[in-house]
Every structure is written in structure tokens, then in C-alpha cells.
Amino acid sequence: MNTMVTGAAAFLGRFEGLRERLPGGRTPWVAKLRAEAAESFRAQGLPGRRIEAWHYTDLGVLAQLGFTEALTLADEAPALPPARAAHRAVFVDGRFAPALSQLSAGAAPLAEALDATQGRLGALAQTLPIVALNTMLFEDGLVLDVPAGVDAGEMELLSFATHAGRAIAFHPRHLIRLGEGARLTLIDTSIGEAEATYLHNPVYEIAVAEGATLSHIRIQREGRAGFQLSTVLATVQAGGTYDNFTLNAGGRLVRNEIHVALQGPKAACHMNGAQLVAEGQHADTTTFLDHAAPDCASRQTYKTVLAGRSRGVFQGKILVRQAAQRTDGYQMNQALLLSDDAEINAKPQLEIYADDVKCSHGATVGALDEAQLFYLRARGIPADTARAMLVEAFLTEAIEGVTNPLAQEALSEAISGWWQKEAV
Template sequence: MASSSRRREMTTAVIDAAVQPAALVHPAVAAALARHEALAKRLPGHRHGWIREMREDAAAAFARAGFPTRRNEEWHYTDPRALVDTRFGEPIVAADGAVTLPGGMPDAGAPKLMFVDGRFRPDLSELAALPDGVRVESLAALLEAGDEALSLRLGSLADRSSFVALNAMLAEDGVVITCTAAPDAGARVHLVSIATASGDRPLAFHQRHVVSVAEGASLALFESAHAAGATPYFNNTVAEITLGARARMTHVRLQAEALGAFQVSTVFAHLAAGAEYDSFVLAAGARLARNEVHARLEGTGAIVHLNGAQLGDGVRHVDTTTVITHAAPACASRQTFKSVLSGRSRAVFQGKIHVHQVAQKTDGYQMNQALLLSPESEIDAKPQLEIYADDVKCSHGATVGELDANQLFYLRSRGIPAPEARAMLIEAFLADALEAVRDERLRAALADATALWWARAHAEAGA
């Protein structure tokens, strides 16, 4: 079996890592590995050899990679030190009991799948309301059952990147969604992550989601992340998405984590021929937020749309990093990301488009626009095109600036005082960003979150 040889390689790596002198291991890395050791027996599916090996592979990969620093090219503009220096513990209390739900949770008009501190809560979820053709299972339950089919779907568990490996070695739960619903069924699901964020111990949780949309099927997945309290925590979520031929998926995410939280999200999307993945992320919360999307276009004519908005205020840091790999001919990728930054907030946009030699007739487009509302706010933008095919159309652009003087004058010439005119244009920039979300209900949910951010940023500007 091909996978067994891979496992052997990884086992060797574990030994390599173990012989490294202990002094070279960063205390934060050592602490995370110790948590893995301590928790391993309690993690779901531990009694199955292949699951244990998978986690050990991940631990070895994490030990090798460590936490990133700004010396890592991918993390040059985002310093994760504050996250690395916080000592988190994984939740140890039982995954049941009453939960105080945070206020202002959006109604997406879709059955909710509830996660609390990284654990699936069927008792709080609306499983009975799931649409036909959408199967939802708990990752923990599948691991516990030792479902071998899962080993194929957890493809990148032992990925070399730090936070994915950290997730793989510590992930306790997640949701496994399999969709076979036809496009006209309009299947939609709302995945909710709640951080209790209470008590005095910062928690870390590592949700691992697996989503498959079968050939010709269609799914709308709305994800929102909220907190019920204000204790710092770390939400390190990984999602692996597979779209079959001509499958479609709309993936709209609202990141409304607590303002003191740390959040790293990594999404891997694999698209077969003619598949379409349409993603939007609104980053409105967290002290440090990193949203990574890796999309691979693996079949002819696949289409990916990655859009989003990042809202900064105070000293918050928001990072969007995308890697789009065109590995098949005649695929299209479209990205538009907008950032609005007030106070001393910072945003990062790194967008890489990688076009393989076989990917002729690639159509790639990337746009990054930022509105800086204060002299102390900052954006770092790094577009990267790596093209090995000769018949492609790829472009990228970036605009960074203040409000448009023409637009401001136009509003003022109609009697609207300058402060109001500015507010209108900022709200308009946000509204325009949300235009990429075609579903009106989801757009309205995101608009509410931007309004909350604007109230904060506005108060900050007035202070």
C-alpha cells in the first residue's frame, strides 16, 4: 500500500526529531508537544494504530517546523510571537452542559451545526433540519470508529506547515460533511464555532473539518465564529474541501472572534474539472487573525473565487494569505480582498498564483484594495505570480489609500458635511466589498458585523 511507505518515512522523521538536543526546542514548541503527549490517549481513535501514527507524524512535522517566526517567508509580515508566547491549554472539561451563547449570532436561514470550544455539540445543533443529500458526521465519532475511509480524506494531516501540523496532532473534533444534493435543492448549512472564553486559563482548540461535495452536487456553507466571553483563546481550524467534477460550493465565513483572541484558519480546497468554489471571508475580530486559503484547480475548467474583507481597529492584526495553484488547463481564479484599517491596526495580503506548465489558457486575476483611515494604520501587500505555462492571462493590482477626493467633493457639493461624507464612503467601501456575497441573507449577516466594527472604529477616530 502506498500509504504505508509514507508512514514509514514519517516514523523515521520522528526518530530524527527525537535525537535533536532538547535545548534547541523552543519552549512553546516543547509545551505544545508535551500537551500532545499528555492528551494523546484521550484523543478520539487513539486505539487505532493508523490514527496514532497519523498524529505522531503530525507531531514530528510540528517538531521539525516549530512555530513560524518572521524569518519564515510566509510569515514575514505577520509576527505570531504574541500567540506563541501565550501558554494555552486544551479544553479538559466534558463536552456537554449548558452554554451561554453570545448575542448577535446571525441567522443564516440554515440548520446550525454547533461547536463549543472546538467540540461538536449535537445537542445544540439542528441535525433534524439538515437538507436531503447532506450527511453530517462528527470527526471524533468517525475516528473513534476507526473509519479507514477517513484516512484518505484527511489528506494533508501531516502537512509540513506549523499550524496545520499543530492542528493534526491535537485535533479533537470537527465536522465531516458529505454533500450529494443537486444544485436546485439549494442545500445550506451553518457551521458555528463558539469560544466560551471564560475562566482565567487561555484555551486552544483545533477544529478539523472535512467537506466533500460530490460530482454535480451543490452546497452553501456558512461559517461563523463567535465568543461568549473575553478570556484570550486560540482557534486553530483546518478545513479540507474536495469538490468533484462540476460540483459547486459557496463558502461564506464570518470571523467575529473575541477582540483578545488568536485565530488561524487554513483551508485547502481541491477542485475537479468544471467545479466552482466561491469563498468569502469577513475578518472582523481577533487580536491576531490569519486566514490562509490554498486552492488547487486540478481539473479542466474549474473556477475559484476567493473574496473577502479585513477590518482593522485598535492594535489588531489581520492577515489573508492565499495560494492558488492552477494545475489543469482553462481554469479561472478571481480574487478581490478589501481592507479597512483604523487606529494602529495592520493588515497583510499575500496572494500567490502558481500556474503549472500544463495549465494553458489560465485566467487569473487578483485585486487587493485597502483604505487607511489613520496615519498609524498599515497594510503590507505581496502579490506573487509564478507562471510556467506560456498561454495564460494573469493580472494583479493593488490600491492603497485614503478616501477618494472626487467622491468626497461630490457628496459635500450635495450638502453632506465632510464627516458624514467620509462615513458614507467608508460604509460604501464595505458594502461594495460585500457585493461579492450573492446570498442576500448572508450578506445582511456580514453587514451587521461590519456595522459593529464601524461603531468601534468610528469611536476610535472620534477619541
């Protein structure tokens, strides 16, 4: 039996054993949603490298680890980073932790609010195998609604993975909806204990209404033995804006997949990010931006720094439909290789069916500038410090577009000193 089928069988076996104990297991519409997802996953299995979208990322190792669910909450509260915002939703091993959380109005754990999500849960789900895996096995997540005209300020979403003594998997489902003219900054952080082996498979269904603005700052700092496969599915209506910045700075194997559809005139999307990939790590950012309406704008800039024997991937596709006249789209991917053993695979794509557009894309790959390094060394700066300064300068440019002070602080802390701590 090949790896893809073996991996599917293991997860499907978990589903069959848990299906009635999962949230909504005996609720007809939830049971139907899960069963349909299971059939989709059964037909597709874990994606393999023969699938074009997964050509550079091999999930074969997931089939070998025998993940199980964390059926009970951790005995002790984990040591979490200090709160940055007044409101915080904390999930430990995929389960909502009420004692560690302070929810805002309009926020609730999915396991408690499941009945109210009928017709909404799964509305944006596509026929993606990793989304199907999440749908059949999700246990909890965040449901967040910001009413029309409300500026909700900042909120934190924090996922923490513990060392359970075995390989565990959790599949949170987050539903975020902004009403007309609403605003929110969501600082979304994933961390895990260094020795923990786990799979974190979050799916986000995000709806941004007319004139609303969501700034979604994602900071991925999973444990070095952890895996993360995340999928963002977002729709943006007329005059709305979805800003996504993702920092990949942890995990053994990580894939950040983002699908955004601009569905109304003058909608906008900014998808930017940075990947810090050290020895033995694999980081994959894959984006799909669907310009489905006229007069929309999009910007994508991703920077990747690779050290040791590491591998990075960037795949970005912009689709401009025939109705999307006067589209303005830009995409750039830049990689900095700090080692002869590092590897980057870049695949930018444009697919355009409209004739009045302004679209461009590009990719660059290079090493540290020896002239700049010599300049710093000549002024008495040690070699490692000089390299760290140049790496941080390269990355700082990536986060300049993040305007929220709390989010900038969180990103700067994650990036600061990365060379000395990880790229050794």
C-alpha cells in the first residue's frame, strides 16, 4: 500500500472510532458535513508529490507517525507568553482553555457555539484534502463575529501544543466574520513545547463584508518536532480589505496555504510574510488570489531566509477573471540563502482573462552581500553579529507594512536574534 493511501487510512480510522464523540457527532447536519469530508479525504488521501500543488512538499512522514487525538486537556496550564491585547482566546492541544482566555463580545469556542454555525461552517470549504481532514476531525476553534460599524481593536488567538508523550493531532476550525464597515486586528500565534511531536491543522473561514478591514497577523513558532498545515479561506466584499502577514519561524514541516477571493468592486488584499528556515526544517507558503470583481488591488511580498540543510517553497497564483477589469496585482518572492545546502523552490503564476489589467510578479534568490559584510567586519563587528544584522535588515523590510504597534512588536521579537538562536 502506498504512502498516500496508508496516511488516509490512519486518519480515517481515527474518524470512524471517534465520529459520535466528536462535537455534533449526533447532530444530523454536522454528521453529514463530516461524512462528506471523510469521503472526500478517502478519495484523495494525503496529497503526494505527484500532485502539482504539492510537488515540493512531501507529507509521507505524517503517515509514519501514527497521530492520535489529545482526548483530555493538559494536566497543567502551560507557560504562555504575556498577553498583548485585552482579549485573548487560548487553545491547548486544539481545545479551548477558558481559564487562560478572556473573550470579547461576539467570540465563543466552536464546540459550544456549533449549533449557531449551521449554513456557515463549511461554506467556504473547497475540495482540498487538508481541509477535508480538518472537517472530519475538528473538535474546537474560535467563532468570532464583529458587528457592522464596530472597531473591535486587537484580539489574540493563541494555540499551544504540549508534550503529551505521544504524537498527537488537532484540527481547529476558526470562523471569523466582519460586518459592514467593521475593523479588527487579530494577532494569531502558534507555539509548542520543544520536545512535542504533533500535527496542528487549523482551517480559517473568513468573511469580510463591504467596507470592513481585517488585519490578520500570524506568527508560527511551533516546536521543532511539530508539524503545521494551515489553510486560510477568505472572501472580501466591495471596498473591504483583508491584510494577512504570516511569519513562519518554527516547526519541522510547515505549509501555509491562503486562498482569497475578491468578490466586490474595489476590494483589496495584502498577503505578505517571512519564512525563517533553519537546519532540518521545511517551510512552504502557497497562495491563491482570485480577482473576481473589477477595480480590485492586491499586493504580495514574501521573504525567505534559509540556513543549514533546509528547504523553502513559495507558490503564488493570481487569477484575474474576465469581469475583473482594471485589476492591479503585484507579487514578489525574495530568498536569502545562508548555506550551500539550503534550497528554495519558487513558482509565481499569473492567469489573466481580462484585458485592462496591471499585473506583475517576480522572484529573486541570493546570498549575503559580501561587500556589506566586509564593511561591517572592517569596523570591528564580529562575523556572526554582522551576518545577523544583515539578515535582520532583510527581514525588517518585510514587516514594515504591518502598521499595528502590538503586531509589529510581536513580529520584531520573533525575528530578533534568529540568526544566533537557530541558524548555527
